[in-house]
Amino acid sequence: MKTSLAIAALFLAFLPAAASADQLDDVKAKGELVCGTIGTVPIFSFQSPTDRQTVGYDIDICNAVAAQLKVKPSLKLVSGPARIPELTQNRYDIIVSTLGWTKERAAQVDYSDVYWVSNQYVAVRSDSGVGTLAALSGRKLSAQSASTSALAAKAALPDSELLTFEDVPQSFLAVQQGKTVGIVLSELMLERYRAETAGKPGAITILREKPLMIEYDGIGVRKGEVRLLQAVNDALHAIEASGELDRIFDRWLGKDSEFKLTRGFKVAPIPQT
Amino acid sequence: MIRFEQVGKTWRDGSAALEAVDGEVRRGEVVALCGPSGAGKSTLLRTVNRLVEVDRGRVVLDGTDVRRLRLDRLRRRVGFVFQSIDLFRHLSAVDNVALILRRAGGLSRGESRQRAELWLDRVGMADRAGSLPAALSGGQQQRVAIARAMCLDPEVLLLDEPTSALDPELVTGVRTLLRDLAARGTTMIVVTHEAGFARGVADRLWQVTNGRLVADRPAREAAA
Amino acid sequence: MIDILSDHWLILLIGQYPHGPLGGLAMTVIMAVTSLALALPLALAIAVARTEGTPRIARAAQIFVDLVRAIPLLMFVFWVYFAAPVLLGRPIGGVATMIAALVIYESSYLSEIVRAGIEAIPDGQIEAARSLGLRRWPILSRVVLPQALQASAPSLIVQLNSTVKETSLAFVISAPELTFSATQINAVLMTRPLKVFALLAAVYFCLCGSLSLAAGLMETQFRRRRAN
Numbered sequence: 001m002k003t004s005l006a007i008a009a010l011f012l013a014f015l016p017a018a019a020s021a022d023q024l025d026d027v028k029a030k031g032e033l034v035c036g037t038i039g040t041v042p043i044f045s046f047q048s049p050t051d052r053q054t055v056g057y058d059i060d061i062c063n064a065v066a067a068q069l070k071v072k073p074s075l076k077l078v079s080g081p082a083r084i085p086e087l088t089q090n091r092y093d094i095i096v097s098t099l100g101w102t103k104e105r106a107a108q109v110d111y112s113d114v115y116w117v118s119n120q121y122v123a124v125r126s127d128s129g130v131g132t133l134a135a136l137s138g139r140k141l142s143a144q145s146a147s148t149s150a151l152a153a154k155a156a157l158p159d160s161e162l163l164t165f166e167d168v169p170q171s172f173l174a175v176q177q178g179k180t181v182g183i184v185l186s187e188l189m190l191e192r193y194r195a196e197t198a199g200k201p202g203a204i205t206i207l208r209e210k211p212l213m214i215e216y217d218g219i220g221v222r223k224g225e226v227r228l229l230q231a232v233n234d235a236l237h238a239i240e241a242s243g244e245l246d247r248i249f250d251r252w253l254g255k256d257s258e259f260k261l262t263r264g265f266k267v268a269p270i271p272q273t
Numbered sequence: 274m275i276r277f278e279q280v281g282k283t284w285r286d287g288s289a290a291l292e293a294v295d296g297e298v299r300r301g302e303v304v305a306l307c308g309p310s311g312a313g314k315s316t317l318l319r320t321v322n323r324l325v326e327v328d329r330g331r332v333v334l335d336g337t338d339v340r341r342l343r344l345d346r347l348r349r350r351v352g353f354v355f356q357s358i359d360l361f362r363h364l365s366a367v368d369n370v371a372l373i374l375r376r377a378g379g380l381s382r383g384e385s386r387q388r389a390e391l392w393l394d395r396v397g398m399a400d401r402a403g404s405l406p407a408a409l410s411g412g413q414q415q416r417v418a419i420a421r422a423m424c425l426d427p428e429v430l431l432l433d434e435p436t437s438a439l440d441p442e443l444v445t446g447v448r449t450l451l452r453d454l455a456a457r458g459t460t461m462i463v464v465t466h467e468a469g470f471a472r473g474v475a476d477r478l479w480q481v482t483n484g485r486l487v488a489d490r491p492a493r494e495a496a497a
Numbered sequence: 498m499i500d501i502l503s504d505h506w507l508i509l510l511i512g513q514y515p516h517g518p519l520g521g522l523a524m525t526v527i528m529a530v531t532s533l534a535l536a537l538p539l540a541l542a543i544a545v546a547r548t549e550g551t552p553r554i555a556r557a558a559q560i561f562v563d564l565v566r567a568i569p570l571l572m573f574v575f576w577v578y579f580a581a582p583v584l585l586g587r588p589i590g591g592v593a594t595m596i597a598a599l600v601i602y603e604s605s606y607l608s609e610i611v612r613a614g615i616e617a618i619p620d621g622q623i624e625a626a627r628s629l630g631l632r633r634w635p636i637l638s639r640v641v642l643p644q645a646l647q648a649s650a651p652s653l654i655v656q657l658n659s660t661v662k663e664t665s666l667a668f669v670i671s672a673p674e675l676t677f678s679a680t681q682i683n684a685v686l687m688t689r690p691l692k693v694f695a696l697l698a699a700v701y702f703c704l705c706g707s708l709s710l711a712a713g714l715m716e717t718q719f720r721r722r723r724a725n
């Protein structure tokens with residue numbers, strides 16, 4: 001199942017893009033900026049249980065960018081593996097969906113400047129006895145399929161066996177059930193899971209030896225849409241300058257959230273490595 | 274009415290089923306077809322409504338070679354009742370008959386139903402009109418099958434061992450029905466092994482052996 | 498589990514509607530029932546083409562069936578979603594794509610069920626129908642297909658259930674349905690996927706159970722009407 005999806009995604013990467021006029025003009029003409037987002041990522045893009053709206057850091061970023069372009073924001077939920085093909089086919093305008101930079105993805109979409117940086121770490125069950133990255137050799141790890149975490153695991157821990165799951169909660173469940181010894185995930189979510197499970201039977205420990213990867217998240221824009229990309233970057237810089245980015249950050253990740261992080265990154269081009 | 278002229282049939286495997294059969298059935302006549310199993314009786318019957326196409330000679334219905342008639346028209350003029358009693362399993366007795374009246378006879382829905390009920394009454398099955406074939410005895414099924422074959426008023430009725438699949442106690446009803454039809458002047462060819470039936474109902478008796486019509490005589494004479 | 502249900506029953510039932518597209522159980526039922534309703538006539542046509550068609554038509558139908566059955570559904574869905582717009586020149590939505598993919602997929606599976614039903618009809622039924630002066634089309638529509646459908650009714654009900662489960666693949670092409678609702682609930686609760694999926698399984702179980710029951714009732718009703 002997973003393999004066939006991967007094959008399909010690979011095949012689709014070579015489909016010709018739908019031709020269109022300038023995307024920025026299209027957006028302005030429609031009066032609407034459609035953001036593709038996964039909708040099942042805690043904190044960044046998920047359902048508010050009270051009113052069933054999609055909310056999160058990514059959603060606020062989408063709204064703020066749309067406001068800068070003076071158009072209405074609109075969301076389209078999309079599965080992880082379909083994010084890039086859907087953009088390529090013009091089914092929405094931009095990807096605002098924790099899209100971490102990778103060389104492969106950068107070959108298919110253009111990235112805006114960075115609007116969130118996260119470190120990918122491994123966490124293991126505290127009772128597993130594993131204390132170092134080296135000890136993970138030959139063991140099973142879980143990660144969300146088609147995610148940056150999965151890529152990080154493959155690159156940094158080639159000797160471990162990677163099992164991928166549809167979403168993060170399922171990947172985490174695999175650890176709890178002992179199907180895998182650990183999970184590869186952004187530091188932020190690992191912190192949340194650590195806090196949620198602390199003192200319980202499935203408690204986890206984050207291996208802080210070193211991050212597997214530093215992930216730079218940008219907004220994905222269809223290749224060649226230079227003006228839209230420029231407009232998105234201008235919008236990101238504008239909301240940073242106005243203090244709105246800080247407000248959004250604080251609400252979900254900073255002082256108003258459970259995480260109390262401080263924003264350690266600036267809106268700037270993603271280091272291309 | 275029906276004339277067989279030098280009728281011959283050879284199967285694809287080269288075996289001959291019929292060899293130069295000559296014979297005539299006149300209007301209102303009942304012919305009993307007798308002979309050992311494998312002699313070619315069913316094959317001969319099937320050449321009339323072209324379930325089997327002849328290789329040599331021809332079969333003539335009322336002056337016309339059957340091959341020159343449109344197949345569905347020919348078959349509406351020739352009623353056929355099989356040994357295996359093939360009522361449509363998904364339809365009730367009355368619907369079995371009504372389907373033919375409507376889809377082969379082109380009657381309206383209401384008229385089909387009416388005439389179907391009439392025919393079931395004629396074969397003594399009016400009280401079981403709504404029953405599915407599976408709920409009827411073999412004899413009852415065969416009577417419905419005869420009603421179904423007769424409902425478009427065919428010029429001739431062909432019956433291939435109509436009673437041989439029935440338990441002995443069920444044979445009488447079917448036999449009585451055929452006697453009635455014969456008495457009303459229905460032209461029939463009946464394949465049968467029953468000497469009693471052949472004598473009692475048939476006008477003529479055809480003896481088929483090895484694909485040849487070896488004897489054609491009056492039924493009374495055969496009894497003597 | 499009860500607390501999950503009481504907090505999130507609405508998203509399970511109708512997804513994010515009206516704050517987003519209709520989803521949840523409602524969309525699952527809509528997709529399953531619509532695609533089966535459309536697939537059945539197509540399946541009949543394919544089965545008839547295979548059993549009654551000229552050799553060339555029968556062969557074409559068989560190739561279609563074999564081809565579709567050789568492709569995993571997930572890949573097929575994905576492929577239709579992204580390749581169809583290239584062929585048609587405009588994008589089709591996730592729900593329409595899922596229904597189209599299921600119709601093609603199910604019609605090929607259903608056609609095998611119907612074909613088995615057709616082939617199980619004794620030759621005598623056809624011979625009798627021909628002898629009574631029925632032509633090709635009435636034989637097919639009044640004698641062959643009703644019997645084939647009746648014989649395959651139980652398998653068709655089984656197929657309805659598997660179609661319900663197959664709709665859960667729709668989320669990969671952004672068509673929200675029941676499984677996607679559960680995934681969304683997971684993202685909110687984070688650490689209780691086991692309970693959420695147990696709940697999901699229970700909902701599918703009830704859904705399939707009641708659909709089977711309904712179909713079974715319809716079938717007996719049908720038979721009873723025929724039997725008197």
Ligand SMILES: Nc1ncnc2c1ncn2[C@@H]1O[C@H](COP(=O)(O)OP(=O)(O)O)[C@@H](O)[C@H]1O
Nearest residue numbers: 284285290308309310311312313314315316317
């Ligand atoms: N469709 C067929 N193909 C080849 N041989 C056949 C076919 N139908 C009948 N036969 C053969 O033709 C011969 C005559 O068969 P049939 O007319 O059924 O005999 P009867 O009805 O007198 O018992 C038999 O040897 C039988 O096996």
Ligand SMILES: [Mg+2]
Nearest residue numbers: 314315316433
């Ligand atoms: Mg015979």
